[in-house]
Amino acid sequence: MIVEQKRHDDFGILYDRYSEKVYHKCISFVKDLDEAKDVTHDVFLKTFISLSKFSHQSKFSTWLYSLTYNFCIDYLRKNNRVRKEPEEVLENIADEQDDTHERELMKMQAAQLVHVLDTISVKDKMILLMKYQDDMSIKEMMIALEVNESAIKMRLKRAKAKAVNTYKAMYGDE
DSSP states (O other): OHHHHHHHHHHHHHHHHHHHHHHHHHHHHHOOHHHHHHHHHHHHHHHHHHGGGOOSSSOHHHHHHHHHHHHHHHHHHHTTOSOOOOOOOOOOOOHHHHHHHHHHHHHSOHHHHHHHHHHSOHHHHHHHIIIIISOOOHHHHHHHHTOOHHHHHHHHHHHHHHHHHHHHHHHTTO
């Protein structure tokens, strides 16, 4: 009984430490404050159940954010709120073009950027938020998404290009 109480107390500490960040991440996906509270609660239930699977190969926050991202994407899919995209052919985007996209992405105004992020696919939005909002390293993203370094870099390049192209289509070359 004492071990079970300690486990609940430890989980309470984790909840207090991370719930606000998880909640804000959920809001960015579901766009509804009450729904985000429900999703946050579900994320922490899944976290509690999955805690034994945390392997300590990454920071706990990285593992939790990975669980949150994946849960939100699954939640949106289950509720038919993820845009379906045709299978993409891998493109070889030049590094200079990627640098240009990154500079252009940084120039976007916040309100316009929010609109652009709401327009692109959830997967593209996710990787951009991981990189720029959560300031995750390539290594942390590799662990969180369980893919290799080149896949992360390619996904980032494609997501930046899509965001910039969407921005230009919506707002021109302001």
